[in-house]
Amino acid sequence: MVSKKGIATLVPALLLVAAAAEAPAASAMAARPSPAASPTPEATDGGMPGMDMPGSTDTPGTDDGATATAAPSATSSAGDGAQDPNQQNDQQDQNGQQDQGQQQTEPPPRQQTQPPQQPQQPQARQGPVQSDYVNIRNAPRKARARNGRNASTGSFTSRCGRNANGHNNPDNFIVAPGVSNGAHHIHDYVGNLSTDGFSTDQSLAAAGTTCARGDRSAYFWPTMRVRDQRDPSGQAAQSTADGNVGRPVIPAAATMRFLGNPRAKVTAMPRFLRVITGDAKAATNGTANARAQWTCSGAADRVFTDKYPLCPGGSRVTRVLEFPSCWDGRNTDSANHRTHVVFPAASGACPQGTRPVPRLQMTLAYNLPNRALAFAVDTFPEQGHAPVTDHADFENVMPDSLMRRAAACINAGRAC
Numbered sequence: 207m208v209s210k211k212g213i214a215t216l217v218p219a220l221l222l223v224a225a226a227a228e229a230p231a232a233s234a235m236a237a238r239p240s241p242a243a244s245p246t247p248e249a250t251d252g253g254m255p256g257m258d259m260p261g262s263t264d265t266p267g268t269d270d271g272a273t274a275t276a277a278p279s280a281t282s283s284a285g286d287g288a289q290d291p292n293q294q295n296d297q298q299d300q301n302g303q304q305d306q307g308q309q310q311t312e313p314p315p316r317q318q319t320q321p322p323q324q325p326q327q328p329q330a331r332q333g334p335v336q337s338d339y340v341n342i343r344n345a346p347r348k349a350r351a352r353n354g355r356n357a358s359t360g361s362f363t364s365r366c367g368r369n370a371n372g373h374n375n376p377d378n379f380i381v382a383p384g385v386s387n388g389a390h391h392i393h394d395y396v397g398n399l400s401t402d403g404f405s406t407d408q409s410l411a412a413a414g415t416t417c418a419r420g421d422r423s424a425y426f427w428p429t430m431r432v433r434d435q436r437d438p439s440g441q442a443a444q445s446t447a448d449g450n451v452g453r454p455v456i457p458a459a460a461t462m463r464f465l466g467n468p469r470a471k472v473t474a475m476p477r478f479l480r481v482i483t484g485d486a487k488a489a490t491n492g493t494a495n496a497r498a499q500w501t502c503s504g505a506a507d508r509v510f511t512d513k514y515p516l517c518p519g520g521s522r523v524t525r526v527l528e529f530p531s532c533w534d535g536r537n538t539d540s541a542n543h544r545t546h547v548v549f550p551a552a553s554g555a556c557p558q559g560t561r562p563v564p565r566l567q568m569t570l571a572y573n574l575p576n577r578a579l580a581f582a583v584d585t586f587p588e589q590g591h592a593p594v595t596d597h598a599d600f601e602n603v604m605p606d607s608l609m610r611r612a613a614a615c616i617n618a619g620r621a622c
Contacts, residue, residue, distance in 0.1 A: 330449045331489065333590025334514070339578035342501065342515040345508035351468040351554035358466025359619045362564065362612035364604075366396040366417035366425060368460040373416075374429065376444060377403030380480050380543055380599050389486075390448045391428050391584035392441060396460060398424040398603060407478045410603045417462075422603040425462055427527060428486070428584040428596070429454045430572055449587040457570040458522060464564035466616040467531065468554030474613040475563045475602045480539045481547050483529045484597030489589040495544070498596035499526035503571055512594040516578065522571040523581070527598040531565035532556035564612055568598055 353359060373395040382388025385403050395401050400413035401424040415422045431437075431452035437445060439454060466472050485495035493511070500510040501524045502517035509526070517523055530549040540546040547563075550556050574581045582591035589595045602609065615622035 330587040331590030331592075333592060334579060334582045335590075336578050338514050338582075338591075338593055339516055340510065340513040342505050342508055342510075342517055342521075345501065345505075345510045345513070345515065348499075348501075348507055348509045349552070351550075351552065354469045354554070356470050357468050357554075358471045358562070358617045360466055360616040360621060362464040362615050362622045364397075364417050364419070364421045364423070364462045364464070366415075366421070366460070366462050368457045369394045369396050369416075370456065371416065372456070373399065373401070374439070374441065374454065375402050376441065376448070377401075378426075378599065379403050379405040379424075380482060380539075380601065387444060387448075389428075390586050391450055391486075392445060392454060393426040393599075394429050394456060395424065395426045396462065398422050401426065407601075407603075410601065419608055420605055421608060424599070424601045424603065425568065426600075427525070427568065427570065427598040430457075430523075430525075430570075430574070430581060430583055431455060432575065432581055434580065445584075450584045450591075452582075455572055455574065455581070458573050459569075459571045461567075461569040463567050463569070464612055464616065465567055467550065467556070467562035467565065469550075470556070470562050471617045472531075472562045472564050472613050473533070473535075474606070474609045475533070475604075476538055477602060477604070477606055477609070478538050479533070479547070479563075479602045480543060481529050481566065481600045481602075482543050482597065483527055483599075484595070486586060486595050486597045487589060488594045489585075489592035493594060496594050497528060497549075498594055499528065500524070500593055500596070501526060510593065512592070514581070514593045516576055519576065523574045524572070525568075525570040525583075525596060527568040527570070527596065529566040529568075529598070529600060531563055532560035533563045534560055564609075564616055566600055 374392050375395075376387045376389045376392050377385070378389045378393065379402065382403060388403050397415050397417050398405075398410050398413050399415060400409055405424065410422060410424060413422060417423065431450065431454055433452035435453035437451065437453055439445075445451065484497040485491055485493075488496040488498075496511060498511050500513060500515050501508060502515050503522040503524050505515075505517075505521070506524070506526075515523060530544070530547045532548045532550050534546050537546040548557060548560060550562070556562050572581075583593065583596055585591050585595050604612070612622065
């Protein structure tokens with residue numbers, strides 16, 4: 207028989223023995239590595255796995271279309287969650303910061319891939335508007351430079367027709383080379399028969415032409431439309447998508463004429479010289495490069511830059527597109543297609559470091575309804591058919607002998 211005093215002594219002793227037996231098991235459990243985390247499901251961006259979607263953005267740290275798996279959880283050999291100083295741990299959290307020893311029991315959340323971004327479409331500007339149309343009698347007078355002693359007063363006309371053969375496309379090989387529908391508006395062409403977005407100096411030199419005397423130059427400008435009539439062309443769907451609606455109208459007359467300089471004799475243009483005039487985006491860019499001239503036949507001394515003219519009965523709406531004519535003497539093109547050939551000063555003199563070449567003047571006359579909103583020129587979608595955006599393009603592909611003849615004619619004061 208054990209006394210009460212003996213029992214009181216024995217119980218604490220037994221408890222101490224049991225505690226000592228459990229300690230190794232607890233230590234072993236704490237040191238056991240946890241199982242590796244399972245991979246998270248593949249995240250998709252709405253496209254086919256392994257393919258880049260147009261306009262998509264890559265999320266840092268992930269690959270498009272690849273399955274990402276979470277790294278195994280880091281564990282500590284110490285039971286209090288402190289990192290073992292002898293164990294190297296390169297585990298990083300989702301923000302790229304190194305884990306400072308906190309035990310990770312769940313895989314980090316999968317960073318989601320951004321949804322694909324659609325290519326930005328230009329916002330269409332509403333237009334034209336009623337105020338774009340003004341009676342020609344309200345147009346300002348056209349300023350003209352006076353001829354000096356050494357002026358070159360002749361002219362040379364390249365007879366190229368008026369695009370009766372219907373050479374049209376929405377391309378521009380000068381400003382958007384190698385691109386179909388790079389202009390987002392239809393161009394009319396005369397001269398070179400092959401001109402499109404993929405034209406090169408070599409392809410133009412090898413093609414036929416609508417011009418006389420072997421002039422294979424490319425002359426082109428945005429088409430004019432009667433807006434309340436149907437577009438019967440094969441490009442109607444694309445034009446409508448770009449905001450250009452109505453029946454395309456070819457000019458009743460189109461003149462490609464080269465003129466001289468009020469202050470000096472002209473030098474022949476080099477072959478393959480590329481020249482542009484006006485700014486197709488002047489409605490949003492501002493008017494620094496705007497060169498539009500809108501007038502009526504019989505009223506050439508009055509000209510609008512930012513209005514369509516309302517002409518009297520029997521008169522034709524007329525576009526006059528004057529090209530820059532002061533060449534740097536070296537380059538046939540430049541990065542912005544402007545700095546190698548610039549406009550003369552108001553006096554007609556060319557800036558220092560440039561020399562005058564024959565000045566191309568396109569004159570396009572149209573039979574159009576004499577009322578506001580009835581007609582408009584093709585533009586980029588965001589330009590709203592603003593008349594200030596009128597522009598044109600040219601590449602000289604005349605034989606050198608023909609260009610020298612043109613310069614000589616202009617310098618001699620003759621009309622050729």
